[in-house]
Amino acid sequence: MSDVQTLVKGLVKSYGRQETSLMPILQGVIKVERSISESAMIEIARELEISTAKVFGMASFYSFLDTKPRGKYVIRICKTITCAMKGKNQILLALEDSLKIKVGETTHDKHFTLLETNCLGWCHKAPAMLINEEVYTELTPEKVRQIIEEYKKNEVVD
Amino acid sequence: MGTKHLRRMDLIFTRDDDYKNLVKDILSRKNEDIINEMMESGLKGRGGAGFPTGLKWKLTSEKPEATKYIICNADEGEPGTFKDREILTQVPYKVLTGMAACAKVIGAKEGFIYLRGEYHFLVDLLSKAIDEFHQICKVNSFDFNVYIFLGSGAYICGEESALMESMEGKRGEPRNKPPFPTDLGYLNKPTVVNNVETLAHAFTILKLGAKDFHDLGVQDSHGSKLFSVSGDTPIPGIYELELGMSVQDFADDFGDGDCKAVQVGGASGFLVPRKRFKETSIGYQGKLKGISLPTGGSMMLFNSSRSMYNVLSNYLDFFQEESCGQCTPCRVGCQQLVKGIEQVKRGEKPAAYLDVLLKLTDTMKVTAKCGLGQSVANSFQSIVENFKEEMIY
Numbered sequence: 001m002s003d004v005q006t007l008v009k010g011l012v013k014s015y016g017r018q019e020t021s022l023m024p025i026l027q028g029v030i031k032v033e034r035s036i037s038e039s040a041m042i043e044i045a046r047e048l049e050i051s052t053a054k055v056f057g058m059a060s061f062y063s064f065l066d067t068k069p070r071g072k073y074v075i076r077i078c079k080t081i082t083c084a085m086k087g088k089n090q091i092l093l094a095l096e097d098s099l100k101i102k103v104g105e106t107t108h109d110k111h112f113t114l115l116e117t118n119c120l121g122w123c124h125k126a127p128a129m130l131i132n133e134e135v136y137t138e139l140t141p142e143k144v145r146q147i148i149e150e151y152k153k154n155e156v157v158d
Numbered sequence: 159m160g161t162k163h164l165r166r167m168d169l170i171f172t173r174d175d176d177y178k179n180l181v182k183d184i185l186s187r188k189n190e191d192i193i194n195e196m197m198e199s200g201l202k203g204r205g206g207a208g209f210p211t212g213l214k215w216k217l218t219s220e221k222p223e224a225t226k227y228i229i230c231n232a233d234e235g236e237p238g239t240f241k242d243r244e245i246l247t248q249v250p251y252k253v254l255t256g257m258a259a260c261a262k263v264i265g266a267k268e269g270f271i272y273l274r275g276e277y278h279f280l281v282d283l284l285s286k287a288i289d290e291f292h293q294i295c296k297v298n299s300f301d302f303n304v305y306i307f308l309g310s311g312a313y314i315c316g317e318e319s320a321l322m323e324s325m326e327g328k329r330g331e332p333r334n335k336p337p338f339p340t341d342l343g344y345l346n347k348p349t350v351v352n353n354v355e356t357l358a359h360a361f362t363i364l365k366l367g368a369k370d371f372h373d374l375g376v377q378d379s380h381g382s383k384l385f386s387v388s389g390d391t392p393i394p395g396i397y398e399l400e401l402g403m404s405v406q407d408f409a410d411d412f413g414d415g416d417c418k419a420v421q422v423g424g425a426s427g428f429l430v431p432r433k434r435f436k437e438t439s440i441g442y443q444g445k446l447k448g449i450s451l452p453t454g455g456s457m458m459l460f461n462s463s464r465s466m467y468n469v470l471s472n473y474l475d476f477f478q479e480e481s482c483g484q485c486t487p488c489r490v491g492c493q494q495l496v497k498g499i500e501q502v503k504r505g506e507k508p509a510a511y512l513d514v515l516l517k518l519t520d521t522m523k524v525t526a527k528c529g530l531g532q533s534v535a536n537s538f539q540s541i542v543e544n545f546k547e548e549m550i551y
Contacts, residue, residue, distance in 0.1 A: 018327075019326060020325060020326055020345075021327065022327030023307070023308075023310065023324065023325070023327055024307075024308070026310070027308060027310060057328075058327065058328065058329060061312065061329040061330060061482075062275075062310035062311055062330070063310070063311035064275045064310040064311035065311075079475075080237045080425075080472065081238070081389075081425070081458065081469060081476075082237070082388045082389055082458060084468075084472055085389065085390075085464065117311065118237075118311075118313060118480060119236070119237040119313075120276050121234055121235070121239065121243055121277070123238050123240060123386065123388035123389070123458070124240060124386065124387065124395050124396070126388065133278040133279050135279055
């Protein structure tokens, strides 16, 4: 059995086979793999006895259920109005520069993916971003460079 | 600037260490009594739509089905809104108590908090509050369990029928209405969907009584409301204010002295230009005079350094991405609006093309399936009509 099959089976065991479990199962795959591969979708469909089209329909609808390969750390920077007004583009440039990638890309070492997202709900502390589930607010170009350095350092230690 | 015309309230975030007794008290009250209290308070849904909460509970309580649900809508996704997260962080037990009151009245054994994926970090804290709450329910022999359901980054799931679709393991595509959730909701059972803040207000009402709440605000817009204040303001944050305030007073209190416009109700709300500050008030319909705008509490201020073209363009990008794509007016309408204002700005289309786009938003208003597509017209029309020159030059 492949890793992803084992993962899906484990998730199905804890959430159950009913369709209301589809979202938590997909989220569980994301948590470990950072994206939902074709083989994961096929396995989920088989376990829940639903069509693969249905699983794909679900995964492709939600912006946090990535179907493209992502890095270990997915950075989502808010691009909605208040963050845009408070310097989001400067933050993005700093991120692109420290990671040496553009929005939508993943670093060669597969550690970081850089994405934009819609309103994160931190407009009073704009600009804001998420790294996986972690929230970072009141960002400045210097601050994000530091944050990325910290992550890189921890990666080396790991 | 820096004035204090508006009374700042503190009902929601006041700690209440005595809430266990309130739960006990609520569970010993008659259902009709609780419903009447809620109806008399005049509380309307604080997510923005403004449906009377007591009536929603009453309608659902009258359904004969054995299984019913209460869902707390914490899919706070409207740009400029962040109050629900603070409620769930600071006073989660108030929301849970509101849910329990509703569950008792309608006869639900299960409740859900639909928490947006962006607030994943709240899960641990919230789970702890829920565990504690389950103990209180147990002590009072009340059979009621609350579960967290985590969203995955879709604005449309804040629409109640899309939210339930999502919980059922489907794409977040809004359903036709009617039937309303009070008839056929989650898993086709009668369901109450209430906003986080609405449930927290229910706590206040059941604690203090309907009258204290009803006395706040103005005609048809009773009570206080949390406002999420952001943009060009020296004091961004969350404020509890009485309903019925004028935008002028708001801008005086919260603006930076150079306030050009206020966006009321987020991207799906209305832009109020400075010349309309005095005549515009915040509340539900049934106003005394002037314009009255309902809101989920998002208040974004713009000063004169901001280009309204950029603001509108940002909103339209947002809607284009967040449209579920199910109905043509919204899917294609949003795409055409994004493209259209760009073409006018670049001079590829004449200025009169804006009138064509305005007509398009009129069509979207009447033909789109849900509130998302219907409300694109709100910001589009209020921005284009008031700042036409900024769209063109």
